[in-house]
Amino acid sequence: MFAEIVKGAEAEGKEKHVPYLEAGGRKSGGSRVKIVVGKEVGHPNTREHHIAWVELYGEKKDGQVIALGRAEFAPGYSGPNARFHLDITQFRAFHALAYCNVHGLWQNRIEVK
């Protein structure tokens, strides 16, 4: 199963891979979702070892899953920090995936009130 290769907070070691998610902004729309890998403990960012990309998925109130965006990073140059602009009121939860070229796939989710 695909889910078996995706790790979460329970698998975290000393390097931090779980994508931190934050949703915010105005209730009337124009809001955003932020994804950061290594918010507290930075992840290495070299050619040999880096976060290559992050993806954002939204879970709508009726359960439909929407692929909302993807950001790719240039190792040694751009870090794993991305912002997606959307109306968060249409969703009940957001899910993020992050890919480390050494340590694989990592996930996280947040619920939106």
Ligand SMILES: [Fe+2]
């Ligand atoms: Fe890593």
